[in-house]
Each structure stands twice: as C-alpha cells, then as structure tokens.
Amino acid sequence: MSLNRRDFLTSSALAGAAATLPAATVAEAALERTGKGGAAVHWLDGAAPALDEGQCWGQPWPRGTRLARGGYALAGDDGNVAPLQTWPLAWWPDGSIKWTGHAAPAGAVRSAGGTVMAARARSAEVVTVSEEADAIRVTCAGVVWLLGRSGPALIRSAAIGGNEVLREVGLIATAQDQPDEDEGEAPRRMAFRGGIERATVEQAGPIRAVVRLEGRHGGEGEPWLPFSLRLYFHAGSQCVRIVHSLVFDGDPAARFVNGLGLAGEVPMRGEPHDRHVRFGGEDGGLWAEAVRPLTGLRRDPGVQFRAAQVAGEAVPPLDQLAPVLREELRYIPAWGDFTLSQPNPDGFTIAKRTGPGHGWIAADAGRRAPGFGYVGSPQGGTAFGLSDFWQRAPVRLDLRGAAGDAARFTLWYHSPDAPAMDLRFYHGTMGMEDWFHQNKGLDVTYEDFEPGWGTAQGIARTTEFRLWALPATPPRDRLARMGALVARPPRLIATSAAVHDAGMFGVWGFVDRSSPALDGLETRARAELDFYLGQVEQRRWYGFWNYGDVMHSYDNDRHVWRYDIGGFAWDNSELSTDLWLWHSYLRTGRADLFRMAEAMCRHTGEVDVYHMGRFKGFGTRHGVQHWGDSSKQPRISNAAYRRIYYYLTADERCGDLMRDLLGSEQRLAEVDIERKTGSVDAPGAPRAKPPAGKVEMAFGTVWGSLLAAWLTEWERTGDKRWRERIVAGMESIAALPRQWFAGYAMYDLASGRFSGGETVRISHLNGAFGVFEMHAELLELIDMPAYREAWLDYCEFYNAPAEAFTARTGAKWAPRGLRQGHARFTAYAAAKRRRPDLARRAWEEFAGQGDRPDRVPAAPMRRIDGAAVLRPVDEIHGISTNDAAQWGLAALQLSALVGRFAGPAAAT
Structure with a gap:
C-alpha cells in the first residue's frame, strides 16, 4: 500500500515540518506519482507475445470494492474485449x-495491456469438463483429453476428431542403492512409475479448467516420492500446462535418484519420410529432420519432395518419383531414436540412431536449448516442453521408436545419464557430539551442525511441463514460437500502479529521482540488483536443487562466494532476500527482476522447506547444502516470502505452500529451535524445558513469520479463527511489561497468547524476516491502538540514542546489529507519529554501517580476471546478501516514507 490516504497526509505533514496539505492536493500528488492504476493489466515484457496459450493472474482492488457477481471482462487498449x-x-x-483471480482464453489479449472491468463477455471458445467413473474428460479447442483418476497414466489419451495423437502420459523415476563413485559392487538400479491416488477437479471452465492429481511412485518396495500436480487447460488452446511438485522422502544414504521424467506415447502414422522430429535451438532456432530423410540423397527426388519434407508437410504421391528412386526408398535408413542432452548450463548435444543395438550418430550441438521438442506427421503429433531447461541442468529430451508404430517421448527433468543425486550430508561429526561443541563449530564456520538434522528427507521441487496435442506438424516458425514460450512464458499481470493504488503489500513507492540524494540512492539500488542478476549467470547458480537461490557472503581473498564455508554459502531467504526482489520488481516493473523473484519463490518455498516429516512446515537456515544446517525455523518457510507471487499470479501451488504452514507452530513443542542457546555454555550443560503446551517464542523471527500464514489464510477464506489467532498474540504482546522490547516470551500453543516478557532482550534479527513488511499491512487491517503504540515504540526506540532508549525501556543501552536496516523502522514511526526529527534521524541511521563491517558503502563493481580466478568475474568487495537485502528494503521504504528528508549521504 506504500502510502494510503492517511499516510500521504502524514508525509505531507512531515514535508512541511507540521503542516497538512488539503486532501485534493495530496490526491493529485499521489496520481502524479503513481499514475491512474485502476484495474490495469499489461504484458510483463511490454508487448503482446507472438504466441499466447492462455493467461491467469491476480487483480487487486481497493478496500470497499464489491465483487461483481455478474462477472468481469478485459477491455484491451486496442478496443477488443476479452472474456474472463x-x-x-x-x-x-x-x-x-x-x-480476484482471472483467466483469459488463448490469444484473447493482443494489445499491450488493458483494464479489468465488471462486465459479461462470452467466449467464442470454451473448455468443458465431465467426470466419469474412472476418468476425467476435458474438451478444449477441438482436443478431447482423457485424464486418469487412478493408475499410472496422468493423461490416458488426447484425440482430435477421433484421431488419437497422444496417450499414456505418466511420471517415471529411477534410483540406485548407492552413489556412483563409492567403491564396492556396482550400484543396483530400480525403476518406478507414478501412480494416481487422488483426483480433484478444481475448476471446470468455461475459460480455464484445473485438475489436480496426487499420488506416489511405485516399484520395488514401498511407494515413495509423493507428488502433486495440476493440469491447466485454457479455452482456445491445444496445450496443457502441467505444474508438478515432487517430495523426496527417501533415506539419502540408501536412495540415490538417477532420473526423473514425464513420458508419453505418440501414435505414428504415414511413411517414415512423412514423420517429423523437431527440437528447439538457440535464439529462436529449430533443429528439424525427418525419420527418413529425402534431402542430400545421391538421387534427387525433386524440389517438391524436398521442400515438403523440410516444411513438415506430406510429400507428393510417391508415383511422382522416378521409378528407380521409388524402389530404392527402402534402402534409406529410418532414424527412430533421438536425444537432446543438456548436461550443464553451457552446452547441449543432439544425437540420433536408427534403433536399439546400433550406434549413435552426433547430429548437432549448441549452447542453451529452450527445452522443446515435437514428434508427429501430417496426421497428427505432440509437442512437449520443459521449463527452466538449461537452468535446471542436467536435463534431457528423448524420443524413441519414431520409425515404429508409436514414438515414446520423455522429458527428463533430471537426466538419467548424469551422476545420481547424492543428498547425504557433506561432512562427519568432527568432534561435535554435543551442543557445546556444536556452538564452537558455529563460531568458526557459521554452520549450526547437529548429527541427523541436516537431512534432505522432506524437501520438494516444482517443475513445469507443457504438452500440445496437434492435428498435424506445425510450420517451423510456429514451432519456434512454441519453443520460445516454453523458455520464457508470456505473462499478463496487474500493473504496479494498480497494485499500489489498491493499497497492497505494505510500504513501497515508485522509483524517485526527484533530488540528488534520491537519485544517488536509486543509482546504487539498481546497480546492486543488476549485480545479483549478473552473478546468477557468472557464478552458474543453476541446477535442479540450486536454481533460484543466491549465495550469502563473499570471499574477498578467493574472489568467490563462500560456497564451502558453513552458513556463508546458500542464502535460503536469509534477511528477506525474497522481499527485496519482489518490492524491487513492484517499484520498477522490470521483467528480469520478476523472473528472478519467481525462480527464488519456487526454490525457497520448495527446496528450503520441509513438506513432510518431523520438520514439516519449517525451513532450513543458510548453509553449504540447502537442507544441511540443523537450524530449522519458521522464519525460512515464512509465508511473507510467497504471498506477493501468489496474489500477482494466482498460482495454486504457491497457495498450497502457504496453507501447508498452518498449524506448524505446534511442532515447536517437539523441535526446540532455541535448544543451543541460554544455559548451553559448557559440555553437557542442560537446557531447561518450558512447561507442557508452551514454548519460548521470538516475536519477530517466529511469531512474525507464523502470522504471515495466518493473515493470508484469513484474507483468503474470511475464516475468523486466523484473525483471532493473530489478535491473541497482539493483545498479549501489548500487555507484556516490556512489550516488543522483550523480544521473546512464553507462548501458549493452545491460546496463542504470550506471557512473561519482564526482561528487555532485543534481537537484531527480530525485524529482519518480513515482520516489518507484514506489520505495515497488519496494522491497516486490525485496529488495536494499544498494540499499534507498542509497535511504534519499538520502531522509534530500537535505534534510539542511549539516554532515550533507557528512558523508554528502563534498560541499559547496548550496541545492536542491523541498525541501517532498522532505519526503516524509525522512518515508519516518523510517518505515523508525524515526527520530522525522526525522519531526519532515520536517514542518519541509514547512512551508517550496514551488515558487514568490511563493506565499503556504495563500493563499485570491479572486474577480476587473469590467474586470480577461473574465468573473468565481477565482484563487489565485501558484498553480502544480508547487507544487500536489508539495505535495498530500507532504501525503498525510506524513499516512500520520508523521501523528502533525504540528505547527501542517502545513497551510501
């Protein structure tokens, strides 16, 4: 909401050092700055895409807007109206x-943007769903899709005009009983197939249908690798989008995954020279060949034959060939098997063979493939795509049996020819058998180690696929557009102005270069975002488990990120990196920032969080492995990091992740996340346990993270139980002797209320995990004056001078961390309490030291090359993601709250 009407008045009062501008003037200033956002939507990349297979997004509405029960439509900038x-x-x-969530038919929005309005518009194309005893039938754009309710086939068939073009689509996996490189007997490999256990129709049209399937992989032994997926169908589209989530629930020391794939069959019709194979290439390129080639022969069949085959059309009747060539066609080899392999982000190869028992022939190679292929003929075929293809390498696309009656395709989202996944913890005990010695280790490597706690059992990964059921081989340019869509899906999305004007997502405003100080701040903010975007590529932060995350801290001596040093390696959302990216996207509208934030949301909500087992609902602190640190906490699984993506995209999987966090606070009674603090100061020292049903809980890192899930569920469902849970915490914190300055208190898991809190115990981390951002929303939704004042006191006095701090709290002042990041707390108190002196103090705090003492403020990026590094890279001396995220959030929030008070040092 950045600044609502009351906040605009407050900001104006500050600017005038006490005066308030008339409301009309304030409103004009707001519109001047944000533009008339209304219910506007636009294409993320600035223009309508060359190919659109249907869209879905979330649209924000200002408080007081009534839901249009008669429906909505999208009025395009070109005058066309799209049904929704x-x-x-x-x-x-x-x-x-x-x-509101909205879905539009394929190709319905051809202009750069438009406006969502209350209106009814009929769609020329519709999607229908019928539920049968053991199947679900979806009819869309002339394709009849038959989905399974049980068994291994997710899609039993897809037919066009009664002609089956796709069948038996299912999940497959392979695993082995030991890693590749260990000595001893060769690993024993096992094969598994996904089996459906539950099917649910979530939406049944007329414009979008959504079917959810859940199950596990079966084979040798007990079923494992549970999955859930959704199939999305849009009116006017012959494409189904599949969003698939897999949980690793095996023993990392006994199950080593080889391959993970989605496979299906395509009936092959016609002669081999009329069967076509396609793979997407670089920069819109396409690798296109026939099963039996008619080009390049010693005897030329003629231009009509060659041109038709190259175009993917049926060749002329064979009786138009010279008799001798017609008789010799059988001597031209038919190529039945094809593979595109991308073992790493930097290169792919294409190979083919005539069939099993015969050698592979290298066909071509390139750098980065879009993850798209096709197999079929003029009588029908199937196109298939795997999103984030090279970014998730090792990956592979296979076609087998294209010269026979049916071609089998497999989209390997983890390639079976890559080394098996090894998810075991990466080091031994090293003398850290008890908490005392584990704390010693933490002190030197920043890794919180505890035997048995650094497990990958229960982590997840979400992958997107696309399948097209097609009546004939499409033209090459259309196939290239389909490949581009897989690699970079077009997205219709609410404009940032619409989000801002509706009052969403707390304190943020648009890029402001209205003064030299703010101009300098914006220059540094952009430079640091560009730096991280570049680091993903330069440092190859790619791979199945890694893509979407960034590293935590930099090693100035080795000129690398500290990938192998304890808690300094993968970031795992530490200090709200996700929120930094999302708020930066909102204020700039940059598509590259959206996609980086999207990849991070997909990663941190899946890989860094446990979805089953004893840690279910908790996330893992930053470390060398995403799951390796023994600190399991709600501050990482935090719904505050997911909800922006959820509301902007209406993404159901993201909604599942937030809902799954409900009730996770009960697990705190079993998983003591504070177990290594307090009295653990000697070997074997005990730690006192709280009474049954109670836990000691930090206000910011724990309660603040939990309330993000409660608040989201309350606003999604209207269920007041979640509001009451939040209110219980607010009321009891406000009633504590030290209120927010207590930092921690005893929490009753049944009632949701705090008690105790007699001592001032301020933690610098209490405000660093989204609690500030969530409070900026929460206090606009729940009117509780006593709690609001307690929160504003905390905002004002966290960074206060010693005398003022002691006067307010009765406690002795002590140095504390993250003062620069907490400048936004001071700014918030300044805006809400109309205090110009606090506004100026906030900018002074912001100009101080950040998270890293060796970080030179606004240090420029520099290029390192030669023998000092493996390859030329860019670095910022002393950079840490903690510092970048907290500085970035504080910068944009101070700009929005007290921007007119920014002095010359604002950008440092």
Missing part, C-alpha cells in the same frame, strides 16, 4: 473484495 473467468482470491476485513 473469475474467482475470489482474498477479502478485505469489511467483506469487500481484495484480490
């Missing part, structure tokens, strides 16, 4: 609509 399917995503406390 609509459902509620969230509600304001007064019962007015807050977010």
Whole structure:
C-alpha cells in the first residue's frame, strides 16, 4: 500500500515540518506519482507475445470494492474485449473484495495491456469438463483429453476428431542403492512409475479448467516420492500446462535418484519420410529432420519432395518419383531414436540412431536449448516442453521408436545419464557430539551442525511441463514460437500502479529521482540488483536443487562466494532476500527482476522447506547444502516470502505452500529451535524445558513469520479463527511489561497468547524476516491502538540514542546489529507519529554501517580476471546478501516514507 490516504497526509505533514496539505492536493500528488492504476493489466515484457496459450493472474482492488457477481471482462487498449473467468482470491476485513483471480482464453489479449472491468463477455471458445467413473474428460479447442483418476497414466489419451495423437502420459523415476563413485559392487538400479491416488477437479471452465492429481511412485518396495500436480487447460488452446511438485522422502544414504521424467506415447502414422522430429535451438532456432530423410540423397527426388519434407508437410504421391528412386526408398535408413542432452548450463548435444543395438550418430550441438521438442506427421503429433531447461541442468529430451508404430517421448527433468543425486550430508561429526561443541563449530564456520538434522528427507521441487496435442506438424516458425514460450512464458499481470493504488503489500513507492540524494540512492539500488542478476549467470547458480537461490557472503581473498564455508554459502531467504526482489520488481516493473523473484519463490518455498516429516512446515537456515544446517525455523518457510507471487499470479501451488504452514507452530513443542542457546555454555550443560503446551517464542523471527500464514489464510477464506489467532498474540504482546522490547516470551500453543516478557532482550534479527513488511499491512487491517503504540515504540526506540532508549525501556543501552536496516523502522514511526526529527534521524541511521563491517558503502563493481580466478568475474568487495537485502528494503521504504528528508549521504 506504500502510502494510503492517511499516510500521504502524514508525509505531507512531515514535508512541511507540521503542516497538512488539503486532501485534493495530496490526491493529485499521489496520481502524479503513481499514475491512474485502476484495474490495469499489461504484458510483463511490454508487448503482446507472438504466441499466447492462455493467461491467469491476480487483480487487486481497493478496500470497499464489491465483487461483481455478474462477472468481469478485459477491455484491451486496442478496443477488443476479452472474456474472463473469475474467482475470489482474498477479502478485505469489511467483506469487500481484495484480490480476484482471472483467466483469459488463448490469444484473447493482443494489445499491450488493458483494464479489468465488471462486465459479461462470452467466449467464442470454451473448455468443458465431465467426470466419469474412472476418468476425467476435458474438451478444449477441438482436443478431447482423457485424464486418469487412478493408475499410472496422468493423461490416458488426447484425440482430435477421433484421431488419437497422444496417450499414456505418466511420471517415471529411477534410483540406485548407492552413489556412483563409492567403491564396492556396482550400484543396483530400480525403476518406478507414478501412480494416481487422488483426483480433484478444481475448476471446470468455461475459460480455464484445473485438475489436480496426487499420488506416489511405485516399484520395488514401498511407494515413495509423493507428488502433486495440476493440469491447466485454457479455452482456445491445444496445450496443457502441467505444474508438478515432487517430495523426496527417501533415506539419502540408501536412495540415490538417477532420473526423473514425464513420458508419453505418440501414435505414428504415414511413411517414415512423412514423420517429423523437431527440437528447439538457440535464439529462436529449430533443429528439424525427418525419420527418413529425402534431402542430400545421391538421387534427387525433386524440389517438391524436398521442400515438403523440410516444411513438415506430406510429400507428393510417391508415383511422382522416378521409378528407380521409388524402389530404392527402402534402402534409406529410418532414424527412430533421438536425444537432446543438456548436461550443464553451457552446452547441449543432439544425437540420433536408427534403433536399439546400433550406434549413435552426433547430429548437432549448441549452447542453451529452450527445452522443446515435437514428434508427429501430417496426421497428427505432440509437442512437449520443459521449463527452466538449461537452468535446471542436467536435463534431457528423448524420443524413441519414431520409425515404429508409436514414438515414446520423455522429458527428463533430471537426466538419467548424469551422476545420481547424492543428498547425504557433506561432512562427519568432527568432534561435535554435543551442543557445546556444536556452538564452537558455529563460531568458526557459521554452520549450526547437529548429527541427523541436516537431512534432505522432506524437501520438494516444482517443475513445469507443457504438452500440445496437434492435428498435424506445425510450420517451423510456429514451432519456434512454441519453443520460445516454453523458455520464457508470456505473462499478463496487474500493473504496479494498480497494485499500489489498491493499497497492497505494505510500504513501497515508485522509483524517485526527484533530488540528488534520491537519485544517488536509486543509482546504487539498481546497480546492486543488476549485480545479483549478473552473478546468477557468472557464478552458474543453476541446477535442479540450486536454481533460484543466491549465495550469502563473499570471499574477498578467493574472489568467490563462500560456497564451502558453513552458513556463508546458500542464502535460503536469509534477511528477506525474497522481499527485496519482489518490492524491487513492484517499484520498477522490470521483467528480469520478476523472473528472478519467481525462480527464488519456487526454490525457497520448495527446496528450503520441509513438506513432510518431523520438520514439516519449517525451513532450513543458510548453509553449504540447502537442507544441511540443523537450524530449522519458521522464519525460512515464512509465508511473507510467497504471498506477493501468489496474489500477482494466482498460482495454486504457491497457495498450497502457504496453507501447508498452518498449524506448524505446534511442532515447536517437539523441535526446540532455541535448544543451543541460554544455559548451553559448557559440555553437557542442560537446557531447561518450558512447561507442557508452551514454548519460548521470538516475536519477530517466529511469531512474525507464523502470522504471515495466518493473515493470508484469513484474507483468503474470511475464516475468523486466523484473525483471532493473530489478535491473541497482539493483545498479549501489548500487555507484556516490556512489550516488543522483550523480544521473546512464553507462548501458549493452545491460546496463542504470550506471557512473561519482564526482561528487555532485543534481537537484531527480530525485524529482519518480513515482520516489518507484514506489520505495515497488519496494522491497516486490525485496529488495536494499544498494540499499534507498542509497535511504534519499538520502531522509534530500537535505534534510539542511549539516554532515550533507557528512558523508554528502563534498560541499559547496548550496541545492536542491523541498525541501517532498522532505519526503516524509525522512518515508519516518523510517518505515523508525524515526527520530522525522526525522519531526519532515520536517514542518519541509514547512512551508517550496514551488515558487514568490511563493506565499503556504495563500493563499485570491479572486474577480476587473469590467474586470480577461473574465468573473468565481477565482484563487489565485501558484498553480502544480508547487507544487500536489508539495505535495498530500507532504501525503498525510506524513499516512500520520508523521501523528502533525504540528505547527501542517502545513497551510501
């Protein structure tokens, strides 16, 4: 919401050092700055895409807007009106609509943007769903899709005009009982197939249908690798989008995954020279060949034959060939098997063979493939795509048996020819048998180690596939567009101005270069974002488990990120990196920032969080392996990091992840996340356990993270139980002797209320995990004056001078960390309490030292090359993601709250 009407008045009062501008003037200033956002949407990349297979997004609405029960439509900038399917995503406390979800048919929005309005518009194309005893039938754009309710086939068939073009699509996996490189007997490999255990129709049209399938992989032994996936169908599209999530639930020391894939069959019709194979290439390129080539022969069949085969059309009747060539066609080898392998982000190869028992022939190679292929003929075929293809390498696309009656395709989202996944913890005990010695290790490597706690059992990964059921081989340029869509899906999305004007997502504003100080701040903010975007590529932060995350801290001596040093390696959302990227996207509208934040949301919500087992609902602190640190906490699984993506995209999987966190606070009674603090100061020292049903809970890192899930569920469903849970915490914190300055208190898991809190115990981390951002929303939704004042006191006095701090808290002042990041707390108190002196103090705090003492403020990026590094790289001396994220969030929030008070040192 950046600044609502009251906040604009407050900001104006500060600017005038006490005066308030008339409301009309304030409103004009707001519109001047944000533009008339309304219910506007636009294409993320700035223009309508060359190919659109249907869109889905979330639309924000200002408080007081009533849901249009008659429906909505999208008026394009070109005058065309697109019909929409609509459902509620969230509600304001007064019962007015807050977010709606919308789906548009394929190709319906051809202009750069448009406006969502209350209106009814009929779609020329519709999707219908019928539920049968053991199947679900979806009819869309002339394709009849038959989905399974049980068994291994997710898609039993897809037919066009009664002609089957696709069948038996299912999940497959292979694993072995030991890693590749260990000495001893050769690993024993096992094969598994996904089996459906539950099927649910979540949406049944008319514009979008959504079917959810859940199950596990079966084979040797007990079923494992549970999965859930959704199939999405849009009116007017012959494409199904599949969003698939897999949980690793095996013993990392006994199960080593080789391959993970989605496979299916395509019936092959016609002669081999009329069967076509396609793979997407670089920069819109396409590798296109026939099963039996008619080009390059010693005897030329003629231009009509060659041109038709190259175009993917049926060749002329064979009786138009010279008799001798017609008789000799059988001597031309038919190539039945094809593979595109991308073992790493930097190169792919294409190979083919005539069939099993015969040698592979190298066909071509390139750098980065889009993850797209096709097999079929003029009588029908199937195109298939795997998103984030080279970014998730090792990956592979296979075609087998194209010269026979049926071609089998497999989209390997982990390639079976790559080394098996080894998810075991990466080091031994090293003398750290008890908490005392584990704390010693933490002190030197920043890794919180505990035997048995650094497990990968329960982590997950989400992957997207696309399948097209097609009546004939498409033209080459259309296939290239399909490949481009897989690699970079077009996205229709609410404009940032619409999000801002509706009052969403706390304190943020748009890029402001209205003064030299703010101009300098914006220059540094952009430079640091560009730096991280570049580091993903330069440092190859790619791979199945890694893509989407960034590293935590930099090693100035080795000129590398500290990938092998304990808690300094993978970031795992530490200090709100996710929120930094999302708020930066909102204020700039940059598509590259959106896609980086999207990849991070997919990663941190899946890989860094446990989805089953004893740690379910908790995330893992930063470390060498995403799951390796023994600190399991709600601050990482935090719904605050998911909800922006969820509301902007209406993504159901992201909604599942937030809902799955509900009730996770009960697990704190079993998993003591504070077990290594307090009295653990000697070998074997005990730690006192709290009474049954109670836990000691930090306000910011734990309660603040939990309330993000409660608040989101309350606004999604209107269920007041979650509001009451939040209110219980707010009321009890406000009633504590030290209120927020207590930092921690005893929490009753049944009632949701705190008690105790007599001592001032401020933690610098209490404000660093989204609690500030969530409070900026929470205090606009729940009116509780006593709690608001307690929170504003904390905001004002965390960074206060010693005398003022002691006067307010009665406690002795002591140095504390993250003062620069907490400058936004001071700025918030300044805006809400109309205090110009606090506004100026906030900028002074912001100009101070950040998270890293060796970080030179606004240090420029420099290029390192030669023998000092493996390859030329860019670095910022002393950079840490903690520092970058907290500085970035504080910068944009101070700019929005007290921007007019920015002095010359604002950018440092």
